[in-house]
Amino acid sequence: MERLALIESPGPGGVPGPDDTPGWLCALLENTRVTDICINGTSAIFADSGDGMRKIPTGAVWDNDAMMRWTLARLSLAGKTWDARHPFADACIPPCHRLHAAFPPVSGPGMLLSLRRLPGLARNNSIVQNTSAERIARWGAGNGHYQALVEATIRGDSIIIAGSTGSGKTTLACDLLSEVPPEERIIALEDTQELSPVHPHFLSLASRPPNADGCGEITLRTLLRQTLRMRPDRIVLGECRGAEVLDLLQAINTGHRGAMATLHASSPRDALRRIELLCLIASGGSIPSALARELIASGIQWVAHIGRHGPARIIKELWQIAGREGDTILMRKV
Structure with a gap:
């Protein structure tokens, strides 16, 4: 009723x-x-x-x-x-x-x-406070996964957030970005502007499809290349689904620490496989799988897999990337 x-x-x-x-x-x-x-x-x-x-x-x-x-x-x-x-x-x-x-x-x-x-946005013309205590309560403090990600975010580690549609990827990204030190400049690249963390220096750029004449398209890859000229401390990809993934990994490996991206994937290992595949497609076959895995292993430190447990959204698994051995990316479950 x-x-x-x-x-x-x-x-x-x-x-x-x-x-x-x-x-x-x-x-x-x-x-x-x-x-x-x-x-x-x-x-x-x-x-x-x-x-x-x-x-x-x-x-x-x-x-x-x-x-x-x-x-x-x-x-x-x-x-x-x-x-x-x-x-x-x-x-x-x-x-x-x-x-x-x-x-x-x-x-x-x-x-x-x-x-x-969408998480973190204004409601009824007022800003949602979304305090650290509320964020901890939302994700739970029991297994330490959320706190480990908070510490990794503050430290400047690069994080992939994986999960299915509606699993809470954007919510977790917003909560973690809200923990970034206030003196750092965050630039997010999105197809639709959804991220809105509680942070004093957060900016969002949106891609644009072509018009009826097939002109005027602005891709995430274009935005990422422009972002590198905008003095970012943190680069965030709202969702990895194309060639922009390769550019992000190259940016991370040339000194742009603390990146974050969300990705549709059914497990942490599947997330890395999908990133590798996107890199190979983006390069047109010009880079081998071994180099793609090297970029992933040296650029990304954490993969969080999230999903639903009843009505709640939870961090189901948290894995830390520990380098590469031969053609295998080494991962440690937290």
């Missing part, structure tokens, strides 16, 4: 923004327990408040035209565009959500919207 009441009433104040947001969506966006909202066309709404996706009985209808107007308005406010040749779009929705939209005909007869609550 509590969930239904929260959905049927938008609550005091509503969500800051244009007035065309339906009341039931306002309620879901304001509910801090709701991490994900999936809207499948005009009839099915699902939300995850920590116990998996559940269908929401809103008792309301959101027609295609209204949904399209709402979505295009948010994309416009974020400086994003959509056209028939690019039927997908991403944008951040103030104060603390990321929007992904899939348009017909790729999405079928109706639009598909996915909204995710």
Whole structure:
């Protein structure tokens, strides 16, 4: 009954923004327990408040035209565009959500919207404090994994955070980056700007897809190369998925310590295999596997694998990279 009441009433104040947001969506966006909202066309709404996706009985209808107007308005406010040749779009929705939209005909007869609550951003026009005590409580102090990562972050070790979709990679990255000494300059490179640690000198650069004429693309690889001219103390890749991984490893191995990146992978060892594969693809075969592994072994010190345990997100495994022996990257489980 509590969930239904929260959905049927938008609550005091509503969500800051244009007035065309339906009341039931306002309620879901304001509910801090709701991490994900999936809207499948005009009839099915699902939300995850920590116990998996559940269908929401809103008792309301959101027609295609209204949904399209709402979505295009948010994309416009974020400086994003959509056209028939690019039927997908991403944008951040103030104060603390990321929007992904899939348009017909790729999405079928109706639009598909996915909204995710982002960690560390402003809520209700105030900044989330996200203190060290809150971060420790979120990740648990029992096995010492989070504290080990905090110490590694402060020390300037380079860290890979691996896990599946929705496992909490961005949340952990935000929490660790909040521990970076305040005199250091952090520059994050992202496709959609999601990271927002509590830090006085944090900057975020966003990639850009090509326009309808195929021009104007700005890739993560381009951003990384520009970042090297911006006096970064820490370089952060919001998500490793392409050639930018090789550039990041080369930057680390030429003195840019304390890097951090997230990666979709099912285990720490799988994360390293995926990084190696991305390096080989990026080089076009010009570097051998042995050199890619050397770059990984000398550049990365820690791999954290995170996931869900019931409603909680936990650090499932923490491995320290201990160098290389022959063609094998040596790892020690903490």
